[in-house]
Amino acid sequence: MSAEEGLVILDTFLKKSLNEVQELVFRKAWEGQTYSEIAETSGYDANYIKDVGSKLWKLLSQILDEEVTKSNFRSVLRRRSRRTDSAESQSSVFQIKSQNAQAVLRNYQQLSKERGEPEIISENRGISSFSLETRELEPKKSLILNSDFLEIPSGSVPLNSYFYVERPPIEERTYAEINKPGSLIRIKSPSQMGKTSLMHRILGYARQTGVQTVLISLQRADSQVFTSLEKFLRWFCANVSRQLNLELRLDDYWDEDIGSKVSCTLYLQGYVLQQIDSPIVLALDEVNRIFEYPEICSDFLPLLRSWYEDASELEIWRKLRLVVVHATEAYIPLDINQSPFNVGLAINLSEFSLEQMQDLALRHRLDWAKDEAGVKNLAPLLAMIGGHPYLARIAFYNLGCQELTLEQLLEEAPTIAGIYSNHLRHHLANLQGHPELAASLKSVVTSVEGVPLEAIAAYKLESMGLVKLKGNRAIPRCELYRLYFREQLN
Structure with missing residues (x-):
C-alpha cells in the first residue's frame, strides 16, 4: 500500500481532509522519515513538525477508535483496508457516513423516483448514516459519492485542499526564501498555472512561523484607484494599514512637496514597520493589472525594487519580505534595470509531469490511473493538454464525476463543445x-x-x-x- 492509498482510506473516516502540514507529515512518516528529517527537507521547525505529528496521531486514534502512533499507523490503515474490502464483498448493504448524509439520501430518493427504481429500504433521521439496498443502485453510489468528494476547479486551489499537487522543489525553495529578511519572490507564468495557489501556501507557511502577512490583489482595486500615482499609493498604504490593524495616518506622512513615492516610503518605514514587532510578508497578486497603466507602472515597480535594495543597508527594511505575482500574458516594454523583475528569487511555474498527473488522477479516485497501466492511460491526456495544471484539474473533475469517458474527453477536447471551450x-x-x-x-x-x-x-x-x-x-x-x-x- 502506498501513502496515497493510505490517505484515500483515511479520507473515508475523516469529516474533512488533512491540512497541508498534516498531509506532509503523514506522507513523509509513511516513507519512514523522522521528524527531524521531515523538518529539514520541508523547511519547517523540528519542534513544530513533532507537535503536528503528535496531534495527528491523536486525531487518528480518536477517529479510528484505537491507538495510532507513528510506528503503527501504516499497519492500522492496512488492516482497516482489508476489513473494508471484506465487508464490501460479503454484503449488499453499504453504510454511508458523512455530515451531509441526509442530502445524499434525498438525491437517491429523487433519482429512484424519476427512474422508477426501488425505493431506499430504510432511513433513520436520528443518526448520520443510512442503509441502501445496492443491486442496481451501485453505479449511482459511486457517481454521487465521488461528486460530493470532488472539488470544482475554479480559481486558486484552497489552502487545505486535498487536490493541491506540489511541484518540487518549488514549494521548498519559496518557503526557505520567505524566511530570509528582506527577501523578494517573483512568481510568474501564464494564467491558470497555479501562481495564486502557490502564493497562498507561502503566506500560510509564513503565518505558521509567526510572521504577519498582508495580501493585496490589484484585481480588486477600483478603476479610479489607477487615475493617478498618488491615489494608487494612498490606496496601497491604506490596505497595508487596515490588514495590520493599524490606525490610518496617511496625512501625517504625505507631503506633496516631496512626492508620492517618498511619502509612501516614509509611511512604511517611519510608521508601519516601526509599529510592527514581527516581520511582514507583503504579497501583491495580479500585478499584471498595473501593466495597463504605464505611468503608474513605471513608478511603482521601481519603488518595490528600491525597498528590496534598501534591506541591504537599512535594518528596518529587513522586516519586509515581498511576494510579487503576475501573469505573463501582458507584455510591456519595461526597463529591466528599473523593474523588480530581475532581482530576488524568480519562480516560473512549470507544467505537471506525467508522475504529477498520475498523482492528481489518483486523488480524484480514478483507479484506471494506477500503476504502469495508469501511466499508459494518462499519456494521451498529457499529450493533449501538455500537463497544464488547470486543464488537468478540469479533466479529472469531469472524469471523476463520470460525466464522460477519457476517450470522449480526448475526442471533444479541441472542439467548441468540449470541456475546454x-x-x-x-x-x-x-x-x-x-x-x-x-x-x-x-x-x-x-x-x-x-x-x-x-x-x-x-x-x-x-x-x-x-x-x-x-x-x-x-x-x-x-x-x-x-x-x-x-x-x-x-
Whole structure:
C-alpha cells in the first residue's frame, strides 16, 4: 500500500481532509522519515513538525477508535483496508457516513423516483448514516459519492485542499526564501498555472512561523484607484494599514512637496514597520493589472525594487519580505534595470509531469490511473493538454464525476463543445485583438516541424502559454492548441 492509498482510506473516516502540514507529515512518516528529517527537507521547525505529528496521531486514534502512533499507523490503515474490502464483498448493504448524509439520501430518493427504481429500504433521521439496498443502485453510489468528494476547479486551489499537487522543489525553495529578511519572490507564468495557489501556501507557511502577512490583489482595486500615482499609493498604504490593524495616518506622512513615492516610503518605514514587532510578508497578486497603466507602472515597480535594495543597508527594511505575482500574458516594454523583475528569487511555474498527473488522477479516485497501466492511460491526456495544471484539474473533475469517458474527453477536447471551450475561447479573443499574433500562431499550428518567428511575436506567444520555443523555432504548447487554433484561425 502506498501513502496515497493510505490517505484515500483515511479520507473515508475523516469529516474533512488533512491540512497541508498534516498531509506532509503523514506522507513523509509513511516513507519512514523522522521528524527531524521531515523538518529539514520541508523547511519547517523540528519542534513544530513533532507537535503536528503528535496531534495527528491523536486525531487518528480518536477517529479510528484505537491507538495510532507513528510506528503503527501504516499497519492500522492496512488492516482497516482489508476489513473494508471484506465487508464490501460479503454484503449488499453499504453504510454511508458523512455530515451531509441526509442530502445524499434525498438525491437517491429523487433519482429512484424519476427512474422508477426501488425505493431506499430504510432511513433513520436520528443518526448520520443510512442503509441502501445496492443491486442496481451501485453505479449511482459511486457517481454521487465521488461528486460530493470532488472539488470544482475554479480559481486558486484552497489552502487545505486535498487536490493541491506540489511541484518540487518549488514549494521548498519559496518557503526557505520567505524566511530570509528582506527577501523578494517573483512568481510568474501564464494564467491558470497555479501562481495564486502557490502564493497562498507561502503566506500560510509564513503565518505558521509567526510572521504577519498582508495580501493585496490589484484585481480588486477600483478603476479610479489607477487615475493617478498618488491615489494608487494612498490606496496601497491604506490596505497595508487596515490588514495590520493599524490606525490610518496617511496625512501625517504625505507631503506633496516631496512626492508620492517618498511619502509612501516614509509611511512604511517611519510608521508601519516601526509599529510592527514581527516581520511582514507583503504579497501583491495580479500585478499584471498595473501593466495597463504605464505611468503608474513605471513608478511603482521601481519603488518595490528600491525597498528590496534598501534591506541591504537599512535594518528596518529587513522586516519586509515581498511576494510579487503576475501573469505573463501582458507584455510591456519595461526597463529591466528599473523593474523588480530581475532581482530576488524568480519562480516560473512549470507544467505537471506525467508522475504529477498520475498523482492528481489518483486523488480524484480514478483507479484506471494506477500503476504502469495508469501511466499508459494518462499519456494521451498529457499529450493533449501538455500537463497544464488547470486543464488537468478540469479533466479529472469531469472524469471523476463520470460525466464522460477519457476517450470522449480526448475526442471533444479541441472542439467548441468540449470541456475546454471557455479556456480556448479566452485565448482566441486575445488573438483576435492582435492580428499579427494570430497570423504568427497560424503559421506555427499548420507547420509539422515548427517555424522561426520574429522575436517579439515569439516572446508574446510563449508568454501567453501557446507555444514552446526550441532553438529558433516555435511549436504548439500542446496538441489541444494545435488542433483548436488550426481550425479556428482558418
